[in-house]
Amino acid sequence: MASARPVLEAPEISRVLTRIAHEILERNRGADDLVLLGIPTRGAHLARRVAERLVAAEPGAGPVEDLVGSLDVTMHRDDLRRHPVRALGRTDVPPRGVDDRVVVLVDDVLASGRTVRAALDALSDLGRPRAVRLAVLVDRGHRQLPIRADHVGKNLPTAAQESVQVLLEEVDGQDAVVISGPGESRPPASAGPTGESR
Amino acid sequence: MKHLLSAADLDREGALALLDVAEQMAATQAREIKKLPTLRGRTVVNLFFEDSTRTRISFEAAAKRLSADVITFSAKGSSVSKGESLKDTALTLQAMGADAVVLRHSASGAAHRLAHAGWSRVGVLNAGDGTHEHPTQALLDAFTLRRRLRERSGGDLGGALDGARVAVVGDVLHSRVARSNVLLLRTLGADVTLVAPPTLLPVGVETWPCRTSWDLDAVLPEVDAVMVLRVQRERMGGGGFFPSAQEYARRFGLDGRRLRLLPEHALVMHPGPMNRGLEISAEAADSPRSTIVEQVSNGVAVRMAALYLLLAGEDAA
Numbered sequence A: 001m002a003s004a005r006p007v008l009e010a011p012e013i014s015r016v017l018t019r020i021a022h023e024i025l026e027r028n029r030g031a032d033d034l035v036l037l038g039i040p041t042r043g044a045h046l047a048r049r050v051a052e053r054l055v056a057a058e059p060g061a062g063p064v065e066d067l068v069g070s071l072d073v074t075m076h077r078d079d080l081r082r083h084p085v086r087a088l089g090r091t092d093v094p095p096r097g098v099d100d101r102v103v104v105l106v107d108d109v110l111a112s113g114r115t116v117r118a119a120l121d122a123l124s125d126l127g128r129p130r131a132v133r134l135a136v137l138v139d140r141g142h143r144q145l146p147i148r149a150d151h152v153g154k155n156l157p158t159a160a161q162e163s164v165q166v167l168l169e170e171v172d173g174q175d176a177v178v179i180s181g182p183g184e185s186r187p188p189a190s191a192g193p194t195g196e197s198r
Numbered sequence B: 001m002k003h004l005l006s007a008a009d010l011d012r013e014g015a016l017a018l019l020d021v022a023e024q025m026a027a028t029q030a031r032e033i034k035k036l037p038t039l040r041g042r043t044v045v046n047l048f049f050e051d052s053t054r055t056r057i058s059f060e061a062a063a064k065r066l067s068a069d070v071i072t073f074s075a076k077g078s079s080v081s082k083g084e085s086l087k088d089t090a091l092t093l094q095a096m097g098a099d100a101v102v103l104r105h106s107a108s109g110a111a112h113r114l115a116h117a118g119w120s121r122v123g124v125l126n127a128g129d130g131t132h133e134h135p136t137q138a139l140l141d142a143f144t145l146r147r148r149l150r151e152r153s154g155g156d157l158g159g160a161l162d163g164a165r166v167a168v169v170g171d172v173l174h175s176r177v178a179r180s181n182v183l184l185l186r187t188l189g190a191d192v193t194l195v196a197p198p199t200l201l202p203v204g205v206e207t208w209p210c211r212t213s214w215d216l217d218a219v220l221p222e223v224d225a226v227m228v229l230r231v232q233r234e235r236m237g238g239g240g241f242f243p244s245a246q247e248y249a250r251r252f253g254l255d256g257r258r259l260r261l262l263p264e265h266a267l268v269m270h271p272g273p274m275n276r277g278l279e280i281s282a283e284a285a286d287s288p289r290s291t292i293v294e295q296v297s298n299g300v301a302v303r304m305a306a307l308y309l310l311l312a313g314e315d316a317a
Helices: A010-028 A042-057 A114-126 B012-028 B054-065 B082-096 B110-116 B135-153 B176-187 B216-222 B245-252 B292-311
Strands: A005-009 A034-038 A068-070 A102-110 A131-139 A151-155 A163-167 A176-180 B043-048 B069-074 B100-105 B123-129 B165-169 B191-195 B211-213 B225-228 B267-269
Touching: A005 A010, A005 A151, A010 A034, A010 A042, A010 A131, A010 A151, A010 A176, A034 A042, A042 A068, A042 A102, A102 A114, A102 A163, A114 A131, A131 A163, B012 B135, B012 B176, B012 B292, B043 B054, B043 B082, B054 B069, B054 B100, B054 B123, B054 B135, B054 B292, B082 B100, B082 B110, B100 B110, B100 B292, B110 B123, B123 B135, B123 B292, B135 B176, B135 B225, B135 B267, B135 B292, B165 B176, B165 B216, B176 B191, B191 B216, B211 B216, B267 B292
Parallel strands: A034 A068, A034 A102, A102 A131, A131 A151, B043 B069, B043 B100, B100 B123, B165 B191, B165 B225, B191 B211, B225 B267
Antiparallel strands: A005 A176, A163 A176
16 A cells, blocks of 8 residues: 555645536536436435535525436446446436436546446436536546546546545544556555555 | 346345445436446347346336347237247347347246247346246335435445335235345345235245235234235236125225325335235325335346346356
């Protein structure tokens, strides 16, 4: 674990999420028609945190429950056959659905862009949003598809062999973003699929 | 998971994982667009050597909702000797590029033979073999039961069936559903009592992980669910298992009076098809506590989960 180093600590993550919430509001000119869909596991928790900040900043935004949901993309992935079979996450769409609304997808790490590609497909099965945007906590580069994020918490130039892990209070018991070098054992054991970039 | 041959193949963790996947599958089936791209390019063969409508349609719907190609082969009434025809069929399927076979066969152990004889490398899903097992039926029953009991306790989905009391009533001897259900319900922590006339209990039932009783009236007030089995008269050739249909109905049929012996929350389940008036009366079958129609739609979700776990990951081989 010698070279596993934190790049974001809890207070910074909190500030970053607050900024993203304000950026989303600014870009959307208010909270009208917004839906935040987080990609499980950690994206879903991040989406909820952003939604809470959004409601705090814009009192008219309505209850958090009407604003935030989760979107599992497992069944739309293009790499299912390259890994042992995965458990499925939850898809929860707020009651008003996604039709003609502005959907902001939220994930922890953006790398290849394949998860986001799968999310766009999964989303089109749920309805037809007016627009889709992407918010991520960390963009680590190494894109394999023509996809970019609209709201980025932190750009993190990394080597391909390095691994980026997002730890969140809700899942891992602490907030942090950690980079570890090649061949490192992973930081604290965590439940479920890790937030490691794929 | 390479094959699903018996409810005993699933340990507690595996069974719960499958039920959790089925829960997400069920959620997708409530949407306007029910089709998922997950098994695109995979081929599932429905190989039915024995009559079945609902199981075949259920598997077909499940595979199609996951975008697999489905080939259905009904060999009903085929007189070729079993071992040979099964082997030849397996070789044909392998040559056609099947990824999984859903097998229904009148011989107990047919699915096991197809999976382990070394004829081919396709995944095998047992959709009923003789009087032996029918694991996906047991899974959909457990899924239905778990969902209903959770709703009642107001808890989140997930969790096992620890402490749930279930009576399985009727023709246990000829039932593949009964064996699979006893095994799976036990794995999930439920307490199972078989209720049947002694002539309709299989030899060796005392080694099953459950209790047996001959007195339905005494069992009913204690249970969370009663699963009624179909009396399989087509397997009773010479008869002699019970004196008359009327007497069977009187002793072991679930009628209106027995319905009222059940606790308020208890469910009435039946794998179908039903003999109304024999093992179950119309009043019981159509009562609000009956889950019989719900079991059918849950069947598609559970079979989607089984196909997903069998086929979606990298090849086990």
